[in-house]
Amino acid sequence: MNYHWNWHIFFEPNPTGGGSYLDMLLSGLLLTLETSLAAWIIALVTGSIIGVMRTLPSKPANLIGFSYVEFFRNMPLLVQLFLWFFVLPEVLPSAWGLWLKQLPHAPFYTAAIGIGLFMSARVAEQLRAGIGSLPRGQKQAATALGLTTAQAYLYVLLPIAYRIILPPLTSEFLNTIKNTAVAITIGLLELTGQARSMQEFSFQVFEAYTAATVMYLLINVVVVTAMRVIESRVAIPGMIAGK
């Protein structure tokens, strides 16, 4: 191989004037984490509402939930981001469109909302499966005790369902982090984006991508470890996950 390795490149100053190449990658890492957290909050909140709607004994609620999930699941994430970023400002009334286009940090907000909604369909499906896996007696007992439907969900069904679906939610969270890399296409300089610009500035292709790879692996290890701890702390005694 006639590739010139130069591992010292990380400590050389980057041409954007903000410290070394390593600083560039670290700022990307930070942005990846911020974007994924914002997207994950949106995904959890919206996904929970839609997931609950799909389990309600109401035809319209079911239909809305079903359409929502199908809508967000059957389009590539990249296309969805383009719709939010390029199409939405054009089809809105022009004053709103202009406001959207002039919004500072537009790529960040677009990515957080776009990825959040994309993931919310998956969270909704997980939560629906979680609620569906509960014995019917739980809901019936709650009703017999005089709880309203809202109370039954809030105090009985959801607390158990969330704990059951923690492992799949962990992998959905990891997917959210990985999906933030797609936002490179709308100009978000997250970790992959910074590795890409480091490659373009310095021509050290493989060093840049190796560093990004290592950082993604570290994020994975941290998230998986943290979730294991949470899982064991909230496990329900008497169930397989519990002690």
Added chain:
Amino acid sequence: MFANFDFDVIRRALPYLFLDGMAFTLTLTALSAVGGIIFGTLIALMRLSGQKLLGRIAGLYVDLMRSLPLVLVIFWFYFLVPYIGQWLTGASRPIKVGAFASSLITFIMFEAAYFSEIMRAGIQSISKGQPAAASALGLTYGQSMRYVVLPQAFRNMLPVLLTQTIVLFQDTSLVYVVSIPDFLGAASIVGQRDGRLVEMYLFAALVYFTISCVASFGVRQLQARIAIVR
């Protein structure tokens, strides 16, 4: 909202969008799925072989691929494949690899990790009596896998494999990051040339949506048909 929507721009671009863009996307999807399933099955067999080293290597590969964003993997292979080609052919300089070959290799290698997990679950779901009976009949390991275990595993996992292929179909749009004109890339090129991004992206979204919806409906039908056999 649709007052100055130009449908004609879409109509004029149709031949390019479908004959070039969609043909690329579908060929890439089909070949990556076939290649990914073959490689994935091999990786799954390595993991289940009981050989410590082989299993370790396969496991590391799967974990690595599944921890990385596809966009980063696309970049990796886009730059790495010419060097691998140089190393394999012994050429003096990194060889030139076309857009299609480069993305095909990327998707086969990436999806193999996901397909291998599906095939592993499929193989593990076969009861122990099956390979035991096969070896009692005098079949070698290879024969027992080929004629007894894998056909059943493959059949049981067919709906999941097809669902993963739909995901793969959507993921191929990410070749956009290295400017390869797949369906979305073609729509984007036309949209930028004519200043009609709104029309082109909405149309692209509609096409992806329709194809994925029809395909997942088909998978559900198939699942209902093959689920009862047992």
